[in-house]
Amino acid sequence: MKKIYVDLKSNSYSIFVGHSIFSLLPEILAQKKLNKNILVVVDANVEKLNRGKIKTLISAAADKHNVYLLKPGENSKSYTELNKIYSFLLDNNYGRDTLIIAVGGGVTGDLAGYSAATFMRGVQLVHIPTTLLAAVDSSIGGKTGINFEKKKNMIGSFYQPELVLIDTEFLETLPKDEMVSGAGEIVKYAYLSDSNFYSFILENISGIISGSNKQLEKAILNSVAIKAAVVSQDEKESGLRKILNLGHTFAHALETELNFKIKHGQAVTAGVIAALNLSNILNLLPGRHLNNLLQLPKKIVLPRKLTGLNNENLFRIMLHDKKNRNGKIKFVLLSEVGNLLLDVEADKKYVFKALDKMKKDITC
Ligand code: GLY
Numbered sequence: 001m002k003k004i005y006v007d008l009k010s011n012s013y014s015i016f017v018g019h020s021i022f023s024l025l026p027e028i029l030a031q032k033k034l035n036k037n038i039l040v041v042v043d044a045n046v047e048k049l050n051r052g053k054i055k056t057l058i059s060a061a062a063d064k065h066n067v068y069l070l071k072p073g074e075n076s077k078s079y080t081e082l083n084k085i086y087s088f089l090l091d092n093n094y095g096r097d098t099l100i101i102a103v104g105g106g107v108t109g110d111l112a113g114y115s116a117a118t119f120m121r122g123v124q125l126v127h128i129p130t131t132l133l134a135a136v137d138s139s140i141g142g143k144t145g146i147n148f149e150k151k152k153n154m155i156g157s158f159y160q161p162e163l164v165l166i167d168t169e170f171l172e173t174l175p176k177d178e179m180v181s182g183a184g185e186i187v188k189y190a191y192l193s194d195s196n197f198y199s200f201i202l203e204n205i206s207g208i209i210s211g212s213n214k215q216l217e218k219a220i221l222n223s224v225a226i227k228a229a230v231v232s233q234d235e236k237e238s239g240l241r242k243i244l245n246l247g248h249t250f251a252h253a254l255e256t257e258l259n260f261k262i263k264h265g266q267a268v269t270a271g272v273i274a275a276l277n278l279s280n281i282l283n284l285l286p287g288r289h290l291n292n293l294l295q296l297p298k299k300i301v302l303p304r305k306l307t308g309l310n311n312e313n314l315f316r317i318m319l320h321d322k323k324n325r326n327g328k329i330k331f332v333l334l335s336e337v338g339n340l341l342l343d344v345e346a347d348k349k350y351v352f353k354a355l356d357k358m359k360k361d362i363t364c
Helices: 022-031 044-061 079-091 106-121 132-138 168-173 176-192 195-209 213-233 240-245 248-257 264-281 287-294 304-308 311-318 348-361
Strands: 002-006 013-018 037-043 064-070 098-104 124-129 143-148 151-158 163-167 331-336 339-344
Touching: 002 213, 013 213, 022 044, 022 124, 022 163, 037 044, 037 079, 037 106, 044 064, 044 098, 044 168, 064 079, 064 106, 079 106, 079 143, 098 106, 106 124, 106 132, 106 143, 106 151, 124 132, 132 168, 132 176, 132 213, 132 264, 151 248, 163 168, 168 213, 176 195, 176 213, 176 240, 176 264, 195 213, 213 240, 240 248, 240 331, 240 339, 248 264, 248 311, 248 331, 248 348, 264 287, 264 331, 264 348, 304 348, 311 348
Parallel strands: 013 163, 037 064, 037 098, 098 124, 124 163
Antiparallel strands: 002 013, 143 151, 331 339
8 A cells, every 4th residue: 555645734645556456445544533422425326336346445444334325426516415415414313523524526525525525614624535536636635616607616615624535446446437537637647747647648557447457556646746736835726736727727617518427537638739739829838749638638539419509609708717817718728748737828719729729539
């Protein structure tokens, strides 16, 4: 088992990464002296596959425990579901000495995380991500929240967990589209990193998507280490952390326009393609480098429906992006691997050009 540290003074925590380490949970919770009144918020599909295991482990760790089943899918990141969790906690007499354990993907982590952040002004939280995307990205760094009026993550807070436990065994039962989705965030980390990690991901992306253990573990460890280092320097995204949004302004618009009927990481891959193209259109990234850098996301097969989207609609959605300032869309762009450019503004015509090029570049 490997351990990566997120260094945030009193909010610091460890990320445990390994194969079959879920069984160590009671031991780890006891070592950390976490609260023993536990509510497990778990994705219903994950619970079905791991029913016996979750119950046995939580009962070993808890004085009191309950399991709250979450319907899989983005629609669960809603006020309705949040209210149900609050009611469940109150009906079962949970107090400030509660520990909420989120077991599932990004939706579970974001919703359970926001419940923990707000119930009785905050209770303890542990993330156990079971999708590749949650393992490499959303379970780390404390972003929690729900969608509102069809806008992604509109309500939320930064709320750090007590620990994150990434058991790669969970990934073995994931459908291929979940692995493709997680690969989208790994691709993002390849651009944030250096030429070594970029080359490794370029060479091994197919193995990572098909779950090849060694390649997958290296990709996860490196991605997690990058995220931990960035978050340690800028917890609340006032500067450096913005680099983690590479491709995300485009991605959120694509997801919203498709009514969230696309996986987040697939939208991120398309968003990264658009961001690389916009970097080139604005003369920040030379053409010969663009073609090299497009090789990686072009290895990932994306849904054809992305190619038919309306640019005006996408642009209108981008105008509501939370990262905007003074009514201007702020893009994260790139001039080379590891060199990110923050808060870049672009004329509408250039954004349209980047979207058109993205639609040509993506592999369906
Ligand atoms: N997914 C971007 C971040 O956590 O900051």
